Amino acid sequence: MNLLETLHQFPALANVPDEQLQWVIDRAEEVSYPEETVFYKPNEPVEYLMLLLEGRIRIDGGGANDEILTYDPYSVLGVLPFSRMKTIPNRLVSTTPTRLLRLHRDKLHDLIHNCYELTEALVHQMTTRVRDYTKLTQQTDKMASLGRLSAGLAHELNNPVAAVVRSVDTLKSHLRATPEAFKTVMSLQLTASQVDSVTEVFFKKVDNQLLPDTKRLTLLERTSLEDDVTDWLDDHGLDDSTDLAGPLVEFGFTVDDLDWILEKIGDGNLVGVANWLVNNLVIEKLVSDIGEASRRIATLTGSIKNYTHMDRGGGKENVLLAEGIRSTLTLLDHKIKSKHIDLKLTIPDNLPVVCGWPGELNQVWTNLIDNAIDALPDGGKLEIVSELDKRSANEGLEFVLTKVIDNGAGIPEDIRDKIFEPFFTTKEIGKGTGLGLDIVQGIIKHHNGSVKVESKPGHTEFSVCLPV
Template sequence: MDDYIVKGIQSFPQFSEVPEDQIREYVRLSEVCTYQPDEVIVKPGDEINKMYLLLEGNIRLQLKRGDQFTVIDTFEAGDLTGKLPFSRLQSSLAYVTVIEESTVLITHEDKFPEIAAHYQLIESFVHALSDRIRHFTTQQQQNEKLLALGKLSAGLAHELNNPASAMVRSATSLKANLHAKPEKFKGMMELKLSEEQVDAINKVIFNKLNAEIPSLSLIERTSLEDDLADWMEGHGIEEAYELAETFAEHGFDVESLEQIKDIGDEALLPPVFKWIEDVFVTEKMIAEVEDASRRISDLVSSVKTYSHMDQANEKQPVELEKLLKSTLSILNHQIKEKQVSVEVNIPDDLPEFCGFVSELNQVWMNLLDNAVDAIEKEGRIEVSAEAKNGDLRIYFKDNGTGIPEDIQTKIFDPFFTTKGIGEGTGLGLDFVRKIVNKHNGTISVQSKPGETIFELCFPLN
């Protein structure tokens, strides 16, 4: 049996350079166990004091959060898991379960000192440990990026959908309006207005288009519309209430209608009023398309600013307020959804600070995103900055649920998270800490229920 196991181990790439006598010693210090499908080898909370070499079969590592399981990794013949020599693992956070019947070589940590006497053997375990750390970190970093991208995409899709839908609606209405123009124009031509009358009507139209419309309360607006509609009905104009709504919206009053009446015969009023309404409706639709287009353009500009597109990855002057506002634009959907008020107070006279802009944007994004998540509804976020003792200090304050005192020292640890599956990998604040450290800065947190403050401190020199 031992010969069969030794030959099997020698066939695994990581042990191909290990002398046979060392492999035999490894087998002697271990025991062979066989597990059946769905059998649990390790569960959360179990002490990690054994190394597992999978000889045959398949097992998986899965994490449980709430009622959900997510597969972290799968192992096949030749893979090592559990506690390897020099590993600092103490207890399990995940389940190790069997997929199909599996044969495993198990070595207790008490045997590690004897294994350490065999150089090539221990070297293979160290390489496996390094590969495991690299693989797991890369996998989690990728998951964090995908989660961030998913959030970003969802927010952008929502923010883009509103103005895009508005553009489609306005363009469709404008098209229908333009189709009716020839008939309305024909009606105007049949009036055979003089040049002076046309100029007078155009003057009224352009004066109203260029005038500042007074702000009216709902009651004042309704009263004005009633007055205009009564006047129009009294002068034989059909669809008076529809016309009155448009005319009131553009600052007309009864005196303005009298001025139009004075331009010519009263018989001219119905087609002239229809023409004026048509001009204003067309202008309104064009303004809606323009406004929606500008909102899309502003959002694209915010994304470009946030991602630092077309810019070299080198230290540059940081326009703090501009960068913060571009990040908030991207998070706008989440902010509106929770009815969060955000206040940004950045002094104009802050000393110049240089940094890697695209990386710092990830810091703002993580801290603001976490702040929004921590707020249940109708909360408040404040971002402020000051120059103090040769440092730039930036404060992110929210009135959310707060961070429990017993985990405040752990939140910057890699893979630590309080979020559910699919909501976080525990690398967000680890990334933040690394980026801040890269800028020779520090990050600290003070938290209690109803108030959390993250303080970033960057040297200005």
């Protein structure tokens, strides 16, 4: 197959007249590269339009074996007519022995004037490449966000899941001792009135424990109360008084409560009643722990559902910004706690809804909040504020303004204009893609909004303005 026939095998060039392809052949050069040859290093000038005749080329990312994209035979790459490409941020490597036909960018001006159909085909190739690149960068950022969130989510889920497993195992062992305790209870000589008195004080203590305004004992208060209850149990001849005192104090029993129970049931029934009380208090505590851990798991899975919007369509819809921001904070809670960050969230209940794509907006909050957390020192402050933009309201328009503010070191003035550029990052290798803020800017523009940054040492503020 001669070179002209080979060029007709390119899908992008299939309908280009022969004389225009021959024009390229006459002015281009054919080059070959052995396997695993790096023929473009990161940020080197791109000087050629390249037509891949044979072999395979890959674009590498920052890490080892980090393949971003591959080009198969009959692919078009490099600089194109009207393209603003000057450099590429990644390596180009020949995966197999490779043969290219390349045309220097100095010839593109003449190509545009002499080869209309070819120019049209290459411009169409450029728009396709831009569209594919946008999808790729968004997907890369989504995967990076997913990695960060999944690590935090795994940590957050580990605690309640471990609590459930631990409580279930303890409950299972505890219930094995119930038949023996049941024998003791059955041997008691209690009247119906005495039984009612015991069950009344039991459920009163359990119900009080569930009230949100119940005062929690300090460690010193708890220790002192446990000592008093232990002494009382010892004085009344109960074995294992230390084991019994803990659950009783946990549910707020005092020496006065025990005196009242003793008065109601008498000395002869005290051992059996005390053991029954403690046995059921332990079961109640274990069930309560399982319930609390399960609710935490439900909250986390609910946040994931809200964050991903897995049960909704992919079109525009009315978005409650507070819902997305809170879901994002739940999923980043592990990072916030690990750095002991003081978080302040101010979102009014009457904030107007925004019409947009909730999944995209959640990417915005993830990137901005995650960047702020990374910028903060241990014990730093993070503030998120959403409000109706008063300036726009005065002009008869409605915008919601959301600010993500941190008191980190700030963004140096010499790089402030670069932070929204793709692949620009100040993070260490492997810790940042340099795509986050570029994606944020693209999503905000997609919503006809704006994003701005103001920064000085001790105060960095990203402002996102979205139309209602």
